[in-house]
Amino acid sequence: MAVYTDVSDEELTAFLVEYPIGEGLSCKGIAEGIENSNYLLTTESGVYILTLYEKRVNPDDLPFFLGYMEHLASKGVSCPTPIKGRDGESLRKLCGRPAAIVSYLNGMWPRRITPGHCARLGEAMAEMHIAGQDFGSGRANDLSLEGWRPLFEATAEGADRFGAGLAGELATELDALEAGWPAHPDDLPTGVIHADLFPDNVFFRGDRLSGIIDFYFACEDFFAYDLAICLNAWCFEVDGSFNITKARRMLTAYRKVREFSGLEIEALPLLARGAAMRFLLTRLYDWQNKSADALVTPKDPLEYLAKLRFHRDVKGPGAYGLD
Amino acid sequence: MAVYTDVSDEELTAFLVEYPIGEGLSCKGIAEGIENSNYLLTTESGVYILTLYEKRVNPDDLPFFLGYMEHLASKGVSCPTPIKGRDGESLRKLCGRPAAIVSYLNGMWPRRITPGHCARLGEAMAEMHIAGQDFGSGRANDLSLEGWRPLFEATAEGADRFGAGLAGELATELDALEAGWPAHPDDLPTGVIHADLFPDNVFFRGDRLSGIIDFYFACEDFFAYDLAICLNAWCFEVDGSFNITKARRMLTAYRKVREFSGLEIEALPLLARGAAMRFLLTRLYDWQNKSADALVTPKDPLEYLAKLRFHRDVKGPGAYGLD
Numbered sequence: 001m002a003v004y005t006d007v008s009d010e011e012l013t014a015f016l017v018e019y020p021i022g023e024g025l026s027c028k029g030i031a032e033g034i035e036n037s038n039y040l041l042t043t044e045s046g047v048y049i050l051t052l053y054e055k056r057v058n059p060d061d062l063p064f065f066l067g068y069m070e071h072l073a074s075k076g077v078s079c080p081t082p083i084k085g086r087d088g089e090s091l092r093k094l095c096g097r098p099a100a101i102v103s104y105l106n107g108m109w110p111r112r113i114t115p116g117h118c119a120r121l122g123e124a125m126a127e128m129h130i131a132g133q134d135f136g137s138g139r140a141n142d143l144s145l146e147g148w149r150p151l152f153e154a155t156a157e158g159a160d161r162f163g164a165g166l167a168g169e170l171a172t173e174l175d176a177l178e179a180g181w182p183a184h185p186d187d188l189p190t191g192v193i194h195a196d197l198f199p200d201n202v203f204f205r206g207d208r209l210s211g212i213i214d215f216y217f218a219c220e221d222f223f224a225y226d227l228a229i230c231l232n233a234w235c236f237e238v239d240g241s242f243n244i245t246k247a248r249r250m251l252t253a254y255r256k257v258r259e260f261s262g263l264e265i266e267a268l269p270l271l272a273r274g275a276a277m278r279f280l281l282t283r284l285y286d287w288q289n290k291s292a293d294a295l296v297t298p299k300d301p302l303e304y305l306a307k308l309r310f311h312r313d314v315k316g317p318g319a320y321g322l323d
Numbered sequence: 324m325a326v327y328t329d330v331s332d333e334e335l336t337a338f339l340v341e342y343p344i345g346e347g348l349s350c351k352g353i354a355e356g357i358e359n360s361n362y363l364l365t366t367e368s369g370v371y372i373l374t375l376y377e378k379r380v381n382p383d384d385l386p387f388f389l390g391y392m393e394h395l396a397s398k399g400v401s402c403p404t405p406i407k408g409r410d411g412e413s414l415r416k417l418c419g420r421p422a423a424i425v426s427y428l429n430g431m432w433p434r435r436i437t438p439g440h441c442a443r444l445g446e447a448m449a450e451m452h453i454a455g456q457d458f459g460s461g462r463a464n465d466l467s468l469e470g471w472r473p474l475f476e477a478t479a480e481g482a483d484r485f486g487a488g489l490a491g492e493l494a495t496e497l498d499a500l501e502a503g504w505p506a507h508p509d510d511l512p513t514g515v516i517h518a519d520l521f522p523d524n525v526f527f528r529g530d531r532l533s534g535i536i537d538f539y540f541a542c543e544d545f546f547a548y549d550l551a552i553c554l555n556a557w558c559f560e561v562d563g564s565f566n567i568t569k570a571r572r573m574l575t576a577y578r579k580v581r582e583f584s585g586l587e588i589e590a591l592p593l594l595a596r597g598a599a600m601r602f603l604l605t606r607l608y609d610w611q612n613k614s615a616d617a618l619v620t621p622k623d624p625l626e627y628l629a630k631l632r633f634h635r636d637v638k639g640p641g642a643y644g645l646d
Contacts, residue, residue, distance in 0.1 A: 006434065008434035008435060009431040009432075009433060009434065009527065010434075010435065012431070024431075025429040025430070025528070026427075026428075026429050026430060026431060026526075027431055028353045028354070028355060028363060029353065029354035029355065030351045030352065030353055030354065030363070031351070031352035031353065031354050032351060032352065040351060040353070040363050042370070042429065047365070047370070104349075105349075106348040106349050106365065107348070107349060108332040108335070108347075108349060108350055109332075110331075110332060111329065111331035111332065111333075112331060112333065203349075204332065205348070
């Protein structure tokens with residue numbers, strides 16, 4: 001939850017002149033999204049989301065993110081569509097920051113995950129993967145394998161504060177991941193993935209998935225890595241136990257839309273360990289680098305250590321409910 | 324800025340069944356309001372504000388606040404109207420807290436105050452004072468004279484940390500205020516006042532005042548005390564200087580709608596000192612009692628010390644632009 005930038009009425013009015021969406025009626029900072037400042041904007045023509053991109057987003061990546069969202073929306077994927085200004089551009093500046101207006105999606109993210117939610121997610125993720133296949137401009141995943149060792153080195157020294165022996169365990173794990181990680185892009189099917197499909201980025205109305213948001217980690221990587229991230233984010237219970245029913249529903253719904261290969265199934269445990277490592281390391285980093293006036297309490301790194309250990313002990317796809 | 328309570332989709336759905344406003348489409352925490360959790364709620368019938376009342380609001384006062392808003396709205400004052408459930412009640416419970424839905428107001432609060440804003444505010448405040456005159460159920464102002472000494476005693480010990488000699492200066496000032504404060508209610512015209520009319524509680528569209536929000540400090544007190552609060556909140560520049568043009572525009576616009584007496588004019592400097600004391604003391608208290616995980620940085624108490632000193636040196640109504 002965060003709003004970092006205060007937009008004045010004068011600045012907003014001048015900004016909206018560039019868009020064919022009518023006069024601004026109100027603009028309220030919303031308590032969602034950690035990386036950027038998000039506002040619920042109402043104008044004479046409707047409701048929108050206005051985003052100001054704060055320092056954690058590389059401005060050079062924004063045309064990729066916005067282009068990908070536009071591409072997905074044009075293919076019928078329910079996601080925010082960037083609104084173009086009168087000059088045809090969807091990216092401009094507001095309060096000295098890159099800024100864009102996107103369409104508003106109804107729905108709420110699920111606080112209590114059901115197997116039904118996981119099935120809808122699997123289906124929508126597969127549709128998103130397929131819809132993105134002809135979206136050309138790739139962006140490397142800077143938070144995958146190559147990014148972990150620098151993050152580990154930046155966090156290892158203080159890691160044992162979170163648990164005795166944590167740095168050692170992560171070092172061993174990192175070696176294993178580097179030794180076994182699939183080679184890009186020959187080993188596994190690759191394309192644009194969301195890479196941050198946590199429950200608060202997926203909206204539902206009742207049991208129906210109404211939209212996916214927050215594409216600001218999207219990148220080119222293994223499709224199965226997106227599944228691995230979601231196994232971690234959606235299929236563990238609050239008490240740490242793994243819910244195999246949720247995993248099975250997610251994976252079987254996914255493969256009804258996009259069949260995955262035997263290689264992808266085999267790779268899942270390792271990919272899920274890697275996905276756990278990624279969030280463990282960024283959470284460690286956020287804890288060790290949080291500013292005194294941070295509006296957000298960093299999330300618990302150890303939640304992801306438990307998930308990592310679970311996948312390390314997995315013997316095969318049966319653990320995820322697959323035959 | 325604050326959202327304290329997370330409302331789940333299931334809880335929201337069950338809550339909305341009680342209201343004739345259609346199915347909920349989305350509900351986003353908004354980063355406005357410090358005392359309560361506020362959400363922008365969209366339903367099939369439109370946009371609303373959902374408020375969950377957190378611990379700083381006394382639940383016993385809520386019928387007064389909501390009744391006052393409903394009364395004002397029925398008289399044509401542009402303010403949020405409480406939405407009644409099918410049972411005729413506008414106050415119920417959500418997530419274990421008192422909760423209400425109110426109508427949504429367009430507009431944005433002004434970041435850069437102009438004399439024109441102050442004139443519109445004066446006019447709207449006078450209309451609000453008149454509209455509230457036949458609203459019977461009074462609520463005493465627990466943050467007026469009788470409330471200051473306990474607050475002073477709770478904060479005096481640590482006050483000098485904010486400025487050498489602060490506690491002593493406040494003690495002397497408090498004696499003067501207690502000696503000179505007008506007697507209730509005989510000395511000055513009294514009625515329901517807003518008591519927290521800061522710029523972020525007043526919305527404009529361009530130069531037009533489009534609404535007043537946040538009635539959760541409303542109480543019975545001198546009408547001129549509301550003006551005194553606004554002299555402090557709207558007429559000082561960021562550099563601490565007093566803008567007499569803004570004050571004159573506010574007061575003359577007010578008196579075109581509701582003429583004030585010579586006694587009220589004479590009382591203004593003392594009332595403005597008291598209003599400065601009230602916000603100085605609550606800010607001191609908030610600094611000394613902020614929790615480590617507070618989402619809000621308390622506001623600077625010393626800003627109000629400077630305002631207090633200004634009014635103490637005022638010789639007469641000419642200082643506020645009045646003849």
